[in-house]
Amino acid sequence: MAPWTRLAFVPLLAQAVSSTPVADPRHDDAVHLDQRDSAPEGYDSPPYYPTPYGGWASDWTSAYAKAQQVVSNMTLAEKVNLTTGTGFYMGPCVGQTGSAPRFGIPNLCLQDSPLGIRNSDHNTAFPPGITVGATFNKDLMYTRGVGIGEEARGKGVNIQLGPAVGPLGRKPRGGRIWEGFGADPSLQGIAGALTIRGMQSTGAIATIKHYIGNEQEMYRMSSVITKGYSSNIDDRTLHELYLWPFAEGVRAGVGALMTAYNDVNSSACSQNSKLLNGILKDELGFQGFVMTDWLGHYTGVGSALSGLDMCMPGDGAVPLLGDSYWGSEMSRSILNGSVPVDRLNDMVTRIVATWYQMGQDEDYPLPNFSTNTEDETGLLYPGALFSPSGVVNQYVNVQGTHNITARAVAREAITLLKNEGNILPLGKNDSLQVFGTDAGGNSDGLNSCSDMGCDKGVLTMGWGSGTARLPYLITPQEGISNVTQNAKFYITDSFPSDVTVSANDIAVVFINADSGENYITVEGNPGDRTEAGLYAWHNGDDLVKAAAEKFSQVVVVIHTVGPILMEEWIDLESVKAVLVAHLPGQEAGNSLADVLFGDYSPSGHMPYTIPRSESDYPDSVGIINQPFGQIQDTYTEGLYIDYRHFINANITPRYPFGHGLSYTTFNFSNPSISVVTALNTAYPPTAPSHGSTPVYNDSIPAASEVSWSSTNFTRIWRYLYPYLDNPESITASDDYPYPDGYSTTPQPAPRAGGGQGGNPALFDVAFSVQVDVKNTGSRSGKAVAQLYVELPASLGLDTPLMQLRQFEKTGTLGPGQSESLTLEITRKDVSVWDVEVQDWKAPVNGEGIKIWVGNSVADTPVLCVVGGGCSVE
Template sequence: MAPWTRLALVPLIAQVVVASPMPDANHEASQLNTRAAEGYDSPPYYPTPDGGWVSDWAEAYEKAQQVVGNMTLAEKVNLTTGTGFFMGPCVGQTGSAPRFGIPNICLQDSPLGIRNSDHNTAFPAGITVGATFNKNLMYARGRALGQESRGKGINVQLGPAVGPLGRKPRGGRGWEGFGADPTLQAFGGAYTIKGMQSAGVIATIKHFIGYEQEMYRMSSIITKGYSSNIDDRTLHELYLWPFAEGVRAGVGSLMTSYNDINSSAASQNSKLLNGILKDELGFQGFVMTDWLGHYSGVGSALAGLDMAMPGDGAVPLFGDSYWGSELSRSILNGSVPVGRLNDMVTRIVATWYKMGQDKDYPLPNFSTNTLDETGPLYPGALFSPSGVVNQYVNVQGNHNITARAVAREAITLLKNEDDLLPLRRNDSLKIFGTDAGGNSDGLNSCSDQGCDKGVLTMGWGSGTARLPYLITPQEAIANITKNAEFHITDSFPSDVSANSNDIAVVFINADSGENYITVEGNPGDRTEAGLYAWHSGDDLVKAAAEKFSSVVVVYHTVGPVIMEEWIDLESVKAVLVAHLPGQEAGNSLTDILFGDYSPSGHMPYTIPKSESDYPESVSIINQPFGQIQDTFTEGLYVDYRHFMKANITPRYPFGHGLSYTTFNISSPTINEVTALNTAYPPAAPSKGATPVYDDAIPAASEVAWSSTSFTRIWRYLYPYLDNPESITTSGEYAYPDGYSTTPKPQARAGGGQGGNPALFDIVYSIKVQVTNTGSRRGKAVAQLYVELPSSLGLDTPELQLRQFEKTKELAPGQSELLTLTVTRKDLSVWDVVIQDWKAPINGEGVKLWIGNSVADLPIVCTVDGGCSSV
């Protein structure tokens, strides 16, 4: 049946996931291509594992069990289903269970700040955070995000994003994540989650999974979203890696992606949700759909979905839903087991308790629908009561300090010939480019930042926030020097004079965003702009380079860009990538530009010389008719992994970043912490007990309209039914092959949050001394890459980032001892036959490389030979 089939009908349940196990490396390579034409299939995985067996969650689940065990069917359904599009103050909200003190649960974007709100901070985007390589700032930004969400009464903040991974350089939303590497994404996501949830807000890791392109992402009544076809090993070693770390960090909720994975919609994929997420990774929170990414009723319930957002069916604002009253019907007619509903609700309520939201947690005091003080309470209704919808609560605190620090530490110095930077305050400067200024139409004049006007602070779409203010580069530079002449235009002025002492500073950018907004012909993905600067920015640089002998280029960008037209020009002396800095764009830049701080950012992705340097499979697929099969034929070879395998020298490698000072990494030592004396990790402890309920079908009267006494809001989604007593259980449902209500044995690779706890045992600890050998203060990053031995019998990338640490600010001559740890999982590959992580026994043949980027690794450590300089 079509994915919009209503829940009371016999369901279509698509369950496709990872490809079949592959016995060896040669077979792996050939199968990767042959399956691309055939399409990817995989077995079903039923039933959904119950939550509550992890000790860290035991208290929360005990509290939830006491509540859920006394709920009516209507109360349970209420908490699993959104109330509908525009049916409340937040971008999404569930129904409530007021008898138990549980309000409508408010869910709100975005990963970089509170979307469509007021008096909030617009933080730097995820890609900017990744470029800091600073775990402390990752946590600090996450905590500030959580504090602001709590202050606004938001229960669930929809971030962080670790999918897309950045597989497609033109992809529209790569900037919401932390970089094109699973380890960088994993640390960025995990520390953000810990920070957010320390404030009591429920974090949401998203989008699960394989969501790498904007165009054709969604299914509807007339189209089918693309299918990301991913083999088992690639899924585990790349795309699942940051999600596993987010689960290990205790994330409370997870959002599925819009697209299919191996021809099955993410929100109803039983193997991914039941088998991998809730069994293998031990996820204890609740799974929600992306907005209008709910495509079936019974099928999604049985496949492991716990919450439908925003609740609407195939067409929003029609007042119907795949769940809501239809979920009530499916419980009464027996097509969805009561036990599955109990687990859905228990996961939601337990997460609410886990974050302490039962204790003085504020209700929403803002409206995502309007900035007016008063207005309709349910804007999606034809007739709605009105009231106060915005209280204008200021939640910014001193978070501008954190925002500025993140933006500053992300700025990446790519080139600095003749030590042109830092600038002196008395230098004669000529500033060019609209990217140095503000939006000529006014601050926040473009909905969800859906335009490219002025300095680029973030991409566009639901992953944005309104700017409470904006310090532009023009304003910040003018505050520092009177010797700057501004030309806020993207056309080089013909009347500009230049003498030998003048320095031109040229601002250019490259934008992208989410698919529901098209900006300058780009439907989210950079289809028109490609990997080049917007607004003829490359021409602006070349024109400045022709006239001035010293040019500094400042690039604000969502992702990889091509610089070949001007990077080697003699007068282009310095290049700074300032990423997406948020509200403190100007201040953070001048902190670096004028030398108050040394740059310490590192590239979170590779910068190529040509788009043809990438594998063909990572280009944007444009196929307007029929379902797109987007097969990940490049496998593990994304970003720097690909460049190294193909022996292509990029313009700037992953991890690259210069400073105004110099550093030396020395005195490396390696120590074994946990013996790696088995190829596979020891068996994990058995799961703990989970809540037990009476799973009998409840009385139909629990969802009868006649038992209620309130005024109905048209289009609002309720759990109630007319004449529910007429519903009977026939037991004749065409469940899919493999459907079962008998719990499966614990996954071999499972046993804890994130997987088998033994996977995260520290195997080796490496210490290095980092010394500032230059003449200025600065911070350095030590990056650790793993080289796995060929004895594992698999085609494996030459180097893979597995750890990094950043120093404090070091004065000239000052040193700091950094410790970099490596876990069993860091040294493992995914065995598709055994379905477990396999490591080289005793670390034999493993090399651990440490340095400044993937292309600059002066230290190597081995188990037998110790550490040495190369």
């Protein structure tokens, strides 16, 4: 999401689940946006109604029971209050719901971002998701999640808007791929689930986002001249790639989910009944609540019927006008019968149950900060024409010792791509000359660019709503200077003409590549890297080449949001070493110095592929620039993105997915494989029946429950309320134009469902692989074992040759030390999605499955064949 400054892209009322517009509860003043290019044949989103009830999962039973007691006694106004945001700038947080004070439920505070508390103070700016993915360290993934959750709780944030597992990284130029954990569904799924578990262990509600297919920033939203693009994804690709990490998040018990702005198969994500009702809430068994992204709410009745539970920030098509698709219009829709009472009851129950599930009814803090100002006092409702004032920032310090975690994540992510002659680690007495503005700080001052919307100084994170203010910044210049006095710094992106070079001098050149969210354009790049492409910013390639002409030893340090081309200089004789430090957050300099000077050996691995040319990617994954009409972004490459594509097309990349060197060496030995749960059948056994769900009186309530005449408080203009003037005049009607396929008859249980994340049998451990990892070098270090699955042709489907399914990282191993790692894979890990049967299909008894373990997708010395034992090359 993003702040109100995105109003240049204000969405109009979009079409509902099908290509036929569905009216808003206001009926005659609904806006219909018919401008649409036809989707390719075979890409559609069939209707799926009604919304399945939440509450049947056993580990949510207590929370739903508490919620049922409360919701049973709520008025219509209280129910609507909790489903509708109060409006832009109508509270301290980036979004907040109305409240139900009779039951102790406050305005629920929703706040960005996936890497920390956005627009706050005394918080930690953790490294972003792409950096976390590069660590391949499960403990750090969880610990960082705990830190984010602790800070959210400490600031009074009920619902923290992260982690992000969409975009998946299909488009290398995509603006927000750095918010996720890497271009692989298993890496995203494991990291996302561990982040969620960590966050929610503190009582904060995590929000998994953006559901689904938001793979480029440009034209994601509807506006006065265009319609948000449609990501056209076939069923198998959806399940095996883009849905996979969301399923893992649901399995982890995530409390909230945020929909994407775009359409999927010509139906807007926030009102796509197949995605929300059918896949998320039925097949995946999601027990929490679904919210819109900010201004991603396009209809009233249509979105409610399709499975949306909360609209954010609450406003209608144009914010700050005081109107909403829900709010008072939801009250009208309940009274006139166009939205069934049981749908509203389920919406509210999901929200309240999630609040109870995380224990937020027990001494959870209220917000003590303002996302709107850094001043101590200010307007309580800045979006109102007239607003009371008061203390809005209490400057509560929530950082604790999270700087330790931030530094550890940034350090363990650093990925050594090249190290000729073992030039690294550097010695403290080496003569260094350091080049590039990326080694320094922002010359305009710390946090001088709103939401990091500039590329000045060391690149700590991309830009947009997925950021946090830096409480401090240790630059690479500071980090290096703290270790050695033998470094001279040239904080410039133009190679100086007066550099004097001695034979033993080492040049350390810093370059970067930035991107972010679409509401900010930086140096001609509107979120996506349209202007810069995959090249280094600020003529970084030229800076490296100039240094390579003068110095015989060059070390390149890269801070980047995603894939970056290196071909202009990577093979130059002088370029001896390359480190990708990803996006390091506040501890940029310390984490780099830890590795650069050898206190720690690099142990990061690439969470995406580095190509030799952008033309090496499929044509279909380029950014689409089409300002008029609806873009049809069809995923014709199917399953073949990132390393799956490179292997399938027989293209050798510059550096493969998973690549990462060390200052020491490791070998794998003594591999073994064991069957844990036999795959006796191709499809998993039938899931157990659902538990019971809350039951309510679903009669239309009294109109007086939402009458303005029943209230006695001072009304704030532009604040979104559930109340109506003269609601007694509203009568039920039988002629509401419901979406095509709408029904109140429950659907048959999906055969792939039955538990959170899907059929519980999908997550039975099928095979366990053990392997010993030994440090065979002379320095201490950590190794990562990556497990890739090769499925047999007997499944009868075109399947990528290698697919990451598991990984484990060793502890620090001294020279000669070994550690035995166990990597477990589930039935789902060795299955494909059968689009005809609508279930996951695995080879019976695992016949023909090959399991590879190694250092990267291109370096897998261990081979285990199910039923045939293991070997090491």
